[in-house]
Structure formats: structure tokens, C-alpha cells
Amino acid sequence: xxxxxxxxxxxxxxxxxxxxxxxxxxxxxxxxxxxxxxxxxxxxxxxxxxxxxxxxxxxxxxxxxxxxxxxxxxxxxxxxxxxxxxxxxxxxxxxxxxxxxxxxxxxxxxxxxxx
Amino acid sequence: xxxxxxxxxxxxxxxxxxxxxxxxxxxxxxxxxxxxxxxxxxxxxxxxxxxxxxxxxxxxxxxxxxxxxxxxxxxxxxxxxxxxxxxxxxxxxxxxxxxxxxxxxxxxxxxxxx
Numbered sequence: 001x002x003x004x005x006x007x008x009x010x011x012x013x014x015x016x017x018x019x020x021x022x023x024x025x026x027x028x029x030x031x032x033x034x035x036x037x038x039x040x041x042x043x044x045x046x047x048x049x050x051x052x053x054x055x056x057x058x059x060x061x062x063x064x065x066x067x068x069x070x071x072x073x074x075x076x077x078x079x080x081x082x083x084x085x086x087x088x089x090x091x092x093x094x095x096x097x098x099x100x101x102x103x104x105x106x107x108x109x110x111x112x113x114x115x
Numbered sequence: 116x117x118x119x120x121x122x123x124x125x126x127x128x129x130x131x132x133x134x135x136x137x138x139x140x141x142x143x144x145x146x147x148x149x150x151x152x153x154x155x156x157x158x159x160x161x162x163x164x165x166x167x168x169x170x171x172x173x174x175x176x177x178x179x180x181x182x183x184x185x186x187x188x189x190x191x192x193x194x195x196x197x198x199x200x201x202x203x204x205x206x207x208x209x210x211x212x213x214x215x216x217x218x219x220x221x222x223x224x225x226x227x228x229x
Contacts, residue, residue: 004158031215042119042204042219043159050215059216091158099214100147106158 002026004107006092012113015084021077021110025094032069033095033104034077036061038088046090049075050098079112087114118142119207121220129228134192136223138205141186145207149217150179150190153202162203163190195227 005024013019025032034046045059049069060066064082069075079086089111093104120139128134136150146167151159165172165179165188172179178191192199205220 033215035219040221042121042221043206043217045216045218048215056213056216093158100149100164100208100210100217103149103161103164104217106151106160108156108158 004092004094004105006090006107006110008110009108010111010113012115013082014115016081018078018080019082019112021079021090021112023075023077023092023094023107025073025075025092026096026105027073029094029096029105030072031095031098031104032075033093034067034075035091035093036088037091037109038085043091046077082112082114084114087112116141117220118145119205119218119220121203121205121223123223124221125224125226127226127228128195130197131194134190134195134199134225134227136190136192136203136205136225138188138190138220139186140188140207142207142209142218143186144209144212145218147208147210148179148181148188149206149208150177151204151206151219152199153204153222159204192225195225197227197229200225200227 032049035043048056064080067077089109091109093106095102149164150162153159181188202222206217
């Protein structure tokens, strides 16, 4: 069966440009998460969507970061005016329901490099 | 301020022996703990979890032990296999505060030698 799909798998861009990362969750999964893993670090929570509820954006590191989830399915994470410290692997995960009773299923991530 | 710490960046063991991966936490509100495994260029995959009402949970070759008083948990893999070679992440949650937010450690790279 299809897992969580992320695109692109790699993105190299110049400092100051905007980037858009895409996540297709597993069909039917209502909860969707974005994480970031910087070099040598653990996964850092960014944002959480659950159904039609207002997202939890508490992990977004600055107002250059935004995310949306259209129709309760596909999500995009947008980083405006990218900085070198934004270089990281951005991971998306989904789960069938809210809470931790069901484990999160991760995509393979987008490796973002800011030159 | 790291709330979940994996103090060993790497661990090397022989095939067939036991692998013990350790994790310490500082937040006493954490009440649910998980281990994820990650291969290069892939996303993490869930391995095993434990609630704070338990001190042990077992699933096949994988056992997680929780010592709440020491704020310490460990993942035991017995017997270790070369295919277990991966980065292992410990994660924790305060389900009373947020029933979905995970705090991850930095990971431990396990190498199982044939």
C-alpha cells in the first residue's frame, strides 16, 4: 500500500528564495505532522493538523514558515526568504487518528539545502 | 534545553549479541515513550512504545524498559542482526499536555557486525 509521499526528495536553492515542500499522507489518515531534522539533531516538531481543527503551529521557528492542508489531505510547507540555517531534512508523518494510540507513519523526507 | 537525551551517538555490537540503547529524559510530565528506527534516506519507522504505568514492554526481539524514578529508558535487541543497523530515536510525550506532540532525542547509530 502507499505510504506517506513527500516531494521533492531533494531541493537545493539559493538563500533568499522561497521553497514549497509537499506531503501526501496515507489515505484516510486524519492527523498530519511536519518535523525538521537538522544535521546531528533529533526530529523537531513544526506543525500538526487534525481534521478540520485549527492547526497547532507552535513548533514553527519563525514567521517565514507556514503550512496548509487542503481538503484534509495534501499538505504544503512553505519557507519564505530561506536562510542557511533552514537547511535540514523536512519530514512529514500521518496517523489514522489523533493521539498516540496509533503510531505516526513517516515519509522519506525532503532534504533542503540552502546555498 | 534537551528534554530527551541519547548520550551515546553510536554503538557497535556483534551479530547475535544483545544491543542496549539508552535514553534519559528530564521532563517529569512525560508519560509515554516510543522508539523509532531510521535507515539512511528513509523516514523513521515505529518500533515499540511504553506507557508510564508499565516498566517493561516486549515485542519479539525488542524490549523496552522504563525506570521512572531514574527518568531512564532503554531498548534491548536480542539477538542483534545486521539488518538492525540503523539510527534509533527515543521519543517522549506528555499526553496530558498534548496527546500528539513528540520530543525526540538526537539518535544513536547502531552497527551490528556480522
